[in-house]
Amino acid sequence: MNWGHSIIIVFVLFAIGILTLVTRSMQTRIDMVTPDYYAEELKYQATIDARNNTGALSAPVRVQQPGDTIEITFPGELKGEPLQGKVHFYRPSDSRRDITLPLQLDEAGRLLVSRSQLDRGPYRIKFQWQHNGKDYFQETQFYVQ
Template identity: 35%
Template sequence: MNSKNNSSENKSWPWGIALFYTFFVLALLGAWYFSSLHKPDLVEKDYYRQSIRYQKTIDAINNTRALKEPPVIQYDTQQHNLLVKLPQTFQKKSVSGTLHFFRPSDSGLDFSKPFQPDSSGRMIVPIPQLYKGKWKVRLYWRADSTHYYFEKILVI
C-alpha cells in the first residue's frame, strides 16, 4: 500500500518551479522595458567647462550678497508675467543680463530671455509658456563692469 501512495503523490512541483522562473523572467523584462522609457536628463551638457567658469559665478554671487537688498523675482499667476526688480542702487544705471529658466525635471523646457530693465531697475517678462511645476530662475546681470548672479526657485 505504501508503494501506491508514493506513486500517486502530487507531482506538480516542477510546474511550480517553471511558473516561478517564467514570472521572474517576465518581471525582469518588464523592469528593463520601463527603465528604457525613462530618459536621464543631464543638468548641464558640458560639466567640465561649467566647473571652470563656476569661479566667476561664485564671485557674482558674492557681489550680489554684498548688496544692501537682494533683487526681487515674482511670478504673477493671473497675467503669466515675471516681475524682476533690482535694488535701488541700480536705478539709472546701464544694466544688461540674461534670465535663464531652468526646469530640473525636463531640460527640453529650459529657455533664456534677455534681461534689460528700465531706468527704475524693473522688468516685466511675459512667459505664457511656463508649465506647472518647479522652475529655477537664474538672473545674471552686469552693471558698471561688475557681474551679479541671483537664483530663485518658483513653483507654479
C-alpha cells in the same frame, strides 16, 4: 501541479519582470542640468565670486507674480544702470520647457515676463549679469501659478 513546474513559472515571471524593468528604464528621459555640465563645474569659482558680488548689494533680486506677469525687480542701486546679462528659467522636470531671456530692465529696474511664456510649476530662476566690470549671479526657486 508538481514543484518543478512551480519553479519554472517563478523563473519565467522573474525574467519577465526584469525585462520590463530594463525596457522601462531605457525609455526614461534623463535631463542634465546643463548639456555641458562638466565644463560648467570647472568654472564654478567664477560663479562663487559672482554670488559674493550679489550678496554685497542692498537687496537680492525679487520675483513676484502679480496677475498674468512675472515681475523681476532688481535692487535700487541698479535702477537706470546699463546691465548686460540674461535670465534663465530652468524647469527641473523637463529641459524642453526652459526659457532664457536677455536682461532688459525698464526705468524702474524691473523685467516683466508674460505668464503665457511659462508652464505652471516649479522653476529655478538663474540671473547672470555684469555691471561696472563685475559679474553677478543669483539663483531663486519660484513656483509659477
